[in-house]
Amino acid sequence: MSSTPDTHETATFTGAALALGDDALILSHRLGEWAGSAPVLEEEVALANIALDLLGQARILLSLVGDEDELAYLREERSFRNVQLAEQPNGDFAHTIARQLYFSTYQHLLYGRLASGDGPFAGLAAKAVKEVAYHRDHAEHWTLRLGDGTTESHERMQRACDALWRYTGELFQPVEGLDVDHAAMESAWLASMTDILGKATLTVPSGPRTGAWAAGAGRQGLHTESFGRMIAEMQHLHRSHPGATW
Amino acid sequence: MVTMTALEEELSRIAGAVLDPELPVLTLAELGVLRGVQVTGPGRVEVSLTPTYTGCPAVEAMSSDIERALHEHGVPDVSVVTVLAPAWSTDDISEEGRRKLAEFGVAPPRPQGPAGGPVPLTLAIRCPHCGSTDTELLSRFSSTACKALRRCTACREPFDHFKEL
Numbered sequence: 001m002s003s004t005p006d007t008h009e010t011a012t013f014t015g016a017a018l019a020l021g022d023d024a025l026i027l028s029h030r031l032g033e034w035a036g037s038a039p040v041l042e043e044e045v046a047l048a049n050i051a052l053d054l055l056g057q058a059r060i061l062l063s064l065v066g067d068e069d070e071l072a073y074l075r076e077e078r079s080f081r082n083v084q085l086a087e088q089p090n091g092d093f094a095h096t097i098a099r100q101l102y103f104s105t106y107q108h109l110l111y112g113r114l115a116s117g118d119g120p121f122a123g124l125a126a127k128a129v130k131e132v133a134y135h136r137d138h139a140e141h142w143t144l145r146l147g148d149g150t151t152e153s154h155e156r157m158q159r160a161c162d163a164l165w166r167y168t169g170e171l172f173q174p175v176e177g178l179d180v181d182h183a184a185m186e187s188a189w190l191a192s193m194t195d196i197l198g199k200a201t202l203t204v205p206s207g208p209r210t211g212a213w214a215a216g217a218g219r220q221g222l223h224t225e226s227f228g229r230m231i232a233e234m235q236h237l238h239r240s241h242p243g244a245t246w
Numbered sequence: 247m248v249t250m251t252a253l254e255e256e257l258s259r260i261a262g263a264v265l266d267p268e269l270p271v272l273t274l275a276e277l278g279v280l281r282g283v284q285v286t287g288p289g290r291v292e293v294s295l296t297p298t299y300t301g302c303p304a305v306e307a308m309s310s311d312i313e314r315a316l317h318e319h320g321v322p323d324v325s326v327v328t329v330l331a332p333a334w335s336t337d338d339i340s341e342e343g344r345r346k347l348a349e350f351g352v353a354p355p356r357p358q359g360p361a362g363g364p365v366p367l368t369l370a371i372r373c374p375h376c377g378s379t380d381t382e383l384l385s386r387f388s389s390t391a392c393k394a395l396r397r398c399t400a401c402r403e404p405f406d407h408f409k410e411l
Contacts, residue, residue: 057301
């Protein structure tokens with residue numbers, strides 16, 4: 001058996017699939033938490049539909065490298081490879097929209113690049129990029145409405161954008177196994193944020209996105225405080241009743 | 247190009263005639279999600295299906311409906327595999343499918359043409375009830391991920407629009 005290169009290749013592929021799959025799974029679960037408490041019925045449905053798209057991506061990605069249920073429900077906190085942005089609590093509606101704006105713009109750029117390559121994720125990316133375009137569109141429209149809305153909605157949206165800004169540097173840390181130019185992607189993302197936040201009469205946050213004060217070690221398995229509680233809830237049923245089905 | 251045998255064509259017609267579980271006026275063939283039917287051995291058939299949306303929960307119902315239809319036709323061993331590439335597009339819905347959608351009360355998706363080709367004119371979305379083109383968007387996501395919720399400003403009826411994908 002030829003060993004080292006193949007083993008390394010497998011580990012790289014697994015790491016990349018988990019990074020993408022966990023981002024989708026964890027954000028999907030967060031969005032699902034809105035079910036029953038969204039501000040209006042249309043948003044209830046919209047957030048649940050976005051969550052469903054993400055869950056579909058997660059199922060495909062996790063199934064590439066193992067049993068989807070085992071990976072979702074039986075891993076410990078430190079084994080998850082999602083970015084910390086994805087796990088941030090929903091907060092108020094503005095926080096959820098800011099998280100959606102930051103994440104869906106990133107994911108759209110990433111999937112667009114993966115789709116045009118010939119790597120192992122090209123097929124999924126080509127499919128998902130069209131769905132994510134609707135997620136981004138949804139987030140942009142709400143950013144405009146809240147930012148350029150009432151004094152209170154403007155303040156809340158600005159607060160949310162500021163609070164989550166420090167988690168956005170991590171999105172562009174290179175992931176081994178994803179053959180994309182992360183620096184070019186980051187420039188495109190920043191240009192997009194400058195454009196949309198400007199149109200929404202919001203200020204592009206000035207806090208640090210990289211360096212000592214920035215957050216972001218989710219890809220290495222280090223997560224923020226609320227993440228443990230979130231996966232405890234997510235995994236509870238499966239762990240209490242192993243193998244349960246509907 | 248793989249040529250189908252007469253048997254495969256017949257089985258393909260049977261699988262393609264299965265109705266979509268969410269939009270039961272449309273067959274899977276009209277929806278454009280059936281990618282292939284292959285006889286892999288005596289009494290053994292593999293059907294390739296592509297999802298409309300990555301997370302579409304209807305895929306499981308479609309798979310078991312296809313299995314049932316082929317079992318009833320005397321094929322004992324049916325497996326349905328999901329394929330992602332090339333990605334499904336609303337352009338894969340047939341003309342007949344579009345007509346049936348409108349009749350069912352769902353505004354059909356507008357044609358998009360091949361990616362990178364000439365930009366098509368943006369056509370107005372027509373109310374499936376009264377035919378007016380004077381309609382407004384209420385929500386980008388409706389009863390399922392593939393639909394948006396709109397309202398007709400002429401007859402005031404809300405309706406679903408199958409979003410372009």
